[in-house]
Amino acid sequence: MELAGENLNAQSAIFAVPTLLISLGTSPAVVPEAFLLPEARFGAVHVLTTEKPDVTLIRDYFAQHAPEVALTLSRVAGFDDFASEADHFRFEEVLHRWVLDLAPDPAVRFFCLSGGFKTMSAAMQKAAEVHGASEVFHVLADQYVQGPERMRFPETIAEIQTAMEGGRLKWIRLGGEAGWPQFRAATPEEYPLEVVDQNGPVRWLRAPDTRFRERLRTVVERSHRIADAWEGLADLPFVELAAWSPHEVQWLRQPLDPSSAADQRWVARLPKLELHCHLGGFATGGDLLCRVRAGASRPESLPGLADIPEPSDWPLPARPVGLESYRAMGNNNGSALLKDPGCLTLQCELLYQQLIDERVLHAEIRCSPANYADPAQNRSAWDVLMDIKQTFDRRMRAGHSADSCHVNLIVIGTRQTGGDYRANISRHLALAVTAAEHWKAERECRVVGVDLAGFEDETTRAHYFREEFAGVHRCGLALTAHAGENDDAEGIWRAVFDLNARRIGHALSLTQSPDLIRSVADRRIGVEMCPYANHQIRGFSLDSPSPAGGSKANYPLLDYLRKGVCVSVNTDNIGISRASLGENLLLVSRLCPGLTRLELLWLQRNALESAFLAEPLRRDLIKRFSSAIPLP
Secondary structure, three states: OEEEEEEOOOOOOOOOOOEEEEEEOOOOOHHHHHHOOOOOOOOEEEEEEOOOOOOHHHHHHHHHHOOOOEEEEEEEEOOOOOOOHHHHHHHHHHHHHHHHHHOOOHHHEEEEOOOOOHHHHHHHHHHHHHHOEEEEEEEEEOOEEOOOOOEEOOOOHHHHHHHHHOOOEEEEEEEEEOOOHHHOOOOOOOOOOEEEEEEOOEEEEEOOOOHHHHHHHHHHHHHHHHHHOHHHHHHOOOHHHHHOOHHHHHHHOOEOOOOOHHHHHHHHHOOEEEEEEEHHHOOOOHHHHHHHHHOOOOHHHOOOOOOOOOOOOOOOOOOOOOHHHHHHOOOOOOHHHHOOHHHHHHHHHHHHHHHHHOOEEEEEEEEOHHHHOEHHHOEOHHHHHHHHHHHHHHHHHHOOHHHOOEEEEEEEEEEOOOOOHHHHHHHHHHHHHHHHHHOOOOOOOOEEEEEEEEOOOOOOOHHHHHHHHHHHHHOOOEEEEEEOOOOOHHHHHHHHHHOOOOEEEEOHHHHHOHHHHHHHHHOOOEEEEOHHHHHHHHOEOOOOOOOOOOOOEOOOHHHHHHOOOEEEEOOEOHHHHOOOHHHHHHHHHHHOOOOEHHHHHHHHHHHHHHOOOOHHHHHHHHHHHHHOOOOO
């Protein structure tokens, strides 16, 4: 649809003064009548009409009575009459762009609804509602008496003046419109009226597409859905889900089917968070290990490859292998390999690429820099940590913000069964505190927390390390602790109440204490679960709940989730477990039959809430995550 515009005065449109916007049908007198709105003092008048109306009266009136007013007439070219619904929709697209182009300030917009077809008036009223208006009004004129046998409305300038002086013009003032917040930032540059040709004062314009109307329809549909879902917003992990159709929301409430190709694709496209991932457990075998070793700075110094067999039914063994056997599968990596700076850098790069491929938006990677230090090469734990940070920073800067992954670091203090392991823990804690004080830029890779990991039993429970971790708390670093993976519920109690852990790794024995479950839920302490690693180490029933007294326990994640625990899904050791984050999410639905797609999103929301992030970053991440949730 094309639009021809005539600037009927020599002056430019004045935007800072009250501006009248009015549509016109076959009664041009309505424009001067609207202009006479009491106390308005319009400095600009803009008229939108079809090709039919004679605008001589309008031109003459403003030339004689208001020559200082900026007047424009815009005609929809090739548009004589409303003959179809399509005509109205084309007119409406032009109308919205016309408002943005000629009256950008809603504080001085006045919409008159009196001119034109009823559909034109309806479109004007909708435009006022959407864009905002200082005032919306309607004008009425009493029929003019011309002798005893004929009565009619004013048709000439003199008759308009007489009607005004005789009190026969009336204005129905409907008040202002705040405008829709979704369109407050809309600009004529975003929705232009295309200039097709210009000949003197006449501009031929065209709305090149229907984007404004399409956006308007989308906003209306979303708004109605959100209103319908208002009472249930608290049941949704992301407010944006309220804008989904009832059919789509019902689909979310159905159990996830890990064998379904559609659900596998949906999980693959889903944005994700990773809170429990060990750097040393990434490239532990296969092609990844070969690639990391090939990047060695000193290949002659690399340790030989150990022959580490995996169970034939790995990665889902029929019988659990236990923690020590599980950890032994990673012996070709970790400190044995990452002392080499080339291997360390390449391992970080490959891990980052895996995070990108998995659509991970935020990851907290655990590392033990002191274990990778090499005094013989004059390479300190700080040098190692610098290499890790700089590699992730470089990859983060190289990617586009839309598909980048923000990586932070958690430094590990490892409990062991013998030796002076406390000294090693102290070194790592001191390193973490120094790094946290040194690197403060929130949008760069930095150390955000520490992890008490390693051998877990009643002799290495968290309360024994209270003094070592005091400085960590005083410096504002977050603390997570492996607890309840092999120890009983007492180990979790100690981590929560004696070490003030913000998150707990695994917490499989939390089921032993209903009181502790309530405490962990009420305090919003994050629980980091790793389905593949948990199944491989401890063994849980797959695909169906184990009957009471069965040989395998039921995986407790779904029970935790439905009791309000802030539980999330993570990988632990990607290389050892041979499972990506997406595969861990799919395995949850086998370990916890009945887990719905909506509950899977709650797991991601829990990860967002328990991530060791500054609040501005958390808010940005929630927005980014929620806008990327794939439809079915």
